[in-house]
Amino acid sequence: MDKLLADLRLIIHQSRESAARSVNHALTLMYWQIGRLIVEDEQQGAERAVYGKALIKNLSAQLVADYGENFSSRNLQLSRQFYLAFPIVNSLSSQLTWTHYKVLIRLDDATKRAFYLAEAEKNAWTVRQLERQVNSLLYERLLLSQDKESVLAIAQAKEKPTxxxxxxxxxxxxxxxxxxxxxxxxxxxxxxxxxxxxxxxxxxxxxxxxxxxxxxxxxxxxxxxxxxxxxxxxxxxxxxxxxxxxxxxxxxxxxxxxxxxxxxxxxxxxxxxxxxxxxxxxxxxxxxxxxxxxxxxxxxxxxxxxxxxxxxxxxxxxxxxxxxxxxxxxxxxx
The missing domain is CATH 3.40.1350.10 (Trna Endonuclease; Chain: A, domain 1)
Structure with a gap:
């Protein structure tokens, strides 16, 4: 009885975790697709690029009315930045949430972003832990003793520290x-x-x-x-x-x-x-x-x-x- 109950609880817990990860990844992909469409629309001509901010504001007004505050101008702008920072959809991690990516896209250095993405995924960092490591300048402190390529390779588990x-x-x-x-x-x-x-x-x-x-x-x-x-x-x-x-x-x-x-x-x-x-x-x-x-x-x-x-x-x-x-x-x- 006790073992059966423990096994059932484990199955329920794992299933809920899996479902939550699936929902979070679907949400992340949604924001990526939104960013892609906005960028592609902007790239159709100079005139479109000029009114980019107005376009996002107008789109947000319609989407917020239909779907709520998750589609505010700020989030649409973040979606645009998200796509520009991660233009290849296969590079996105299913282990990280949209909130993780909002921290990552603040970083203007592609190598630094890749480092924190790899570390967050490998160590299962919460958003709070990721923010702490970024704010404590983990990447820069590690660079005091080694080059960027080595830091990144170790973070992505391509190399082991020797x-x-x-x-x-x-x-x-x-x-x-x-x-x-x-x-x-x-x-x-x-x-x-x-x-x-x-x-x-x-x-x-x-x-x-x-x-x-x-x-x-x-x-x-x-x-x-x-x-x-x-x-x-x-x-x-x-x-x-x-x-x-x-x-x-x-x-x-x-x-x-x-x-x-x-x-x-x-x-x-x-x-x-x-x-x-x-x-x-x-x-x-x-x-x-x-x-x-x-x-x-x-x-x-x-x-x-x-x-x-x-x-x-x-x-x-x-x-x-x-x-x-x-x-x-x-x-x-x-």
Whole structure:
């Protein structure tokens, strides 16, 4: 009886989900077709292009009277933009809704749109999650360490990330924790907030991460140590150790993290797994100190700043310019 009831509930749940997806995709295709017809009508001659806005306004007045507010001038204009951004109907995902696409068509870069579309589909992002990733400038932050083609290929699952630098973000944006930037708090407050919002934190970490442990104890002979947070990344097939620091990190902090990574590599990881990654999640850092403390060809230790608010576009541009300047300085030193 119990198993039968559970099976029936599963069938009903899956059927309802499937029906909802079908309705949502049909709605998306409807807006695409509307956009196509408007664009094709505009392209018939210069005169039509001139009165494009008036045409949409007049069409909207008639359609709203017949079918309601879903056909407002704003939605018709969005339909037009939708078709121009995605002119090939087969490129549309049945997993994404019209509301997802309204977020995507705001992006004026085709590569960026393709990246977020692939990520949203692959990770089953809600509209709210998609908006957060766009607003936190995920695409731009990933580009700090790799080229556009690589980012897009990984997002579309054409390639798997092979280097930790392809997944570790700097900075990490943790506005969802609800901590005030000016407030006084301790490392355990940050850790507790992360655990409370673990789903959002995993989303910020990126693809393939799963939570393993907090305050993981290590016993090295008579000494005891604790790693703040332990994750595993199935794409890279390795452990990822996070150490939280509320202040500017020092070379001693990096040395301690190196010890944790060495311990995991020698005592915990299996032969088929890749070398452990260590990440210092800190409030501030000196990039030069990090660079000179770590081995020249380091691929295991990373220092990533966290911020408790979404960055503005100006802040991101400043970070990119700072990063590029740091790379140029390092090249000149070499």
């Amino acid at each position: 280097q930790p630098s392809q997944l570790i973000k700097d900075p990490m944006v943790l506005e969802f924790l609800g901590l005030k930037p000016q407030a006084s708090y301790y490392e355990h407050d940050l850790e507790n907030a992360i655990i409370t919002h673990i789903q959002e934190f995993l989303l910020e970490l990126g693809n393939g991460f799963s939570f393993v442990a907090r305050q993981k104890r290590l016993f090295i002979e008579s000494d005891e140590f604790k790693i703040d947070l332990v994750f595993y990344n199935r794409l890279l097939q390795c452990f990822v150790l996070l150490d939280l620091k509320m202040d500017k990190i020092t070379h001693q902090d990096l040395g301690q993290l190196q010890m944790y990574v060495n311990y995991y590599d020698r005592a915990i990881r299996e032969p088929h797994e890749n070398p452990t990654i260590g990440v210092l999640l800190c409030a501030d850092k000196n990039d030069a100190v990090v660079r000179y403390t770590l081995p020249e060809h380091n691929t295991q230790l990373f220092a990533s700043k966290y911020q408790l608010h979404l960055p503005t576009e100006e802040q991101l541009i400043a970070e990119i310019q700072k990063e590029l300047k740091g790379q140029d300085d390092q090249t000149s030193e070499d």
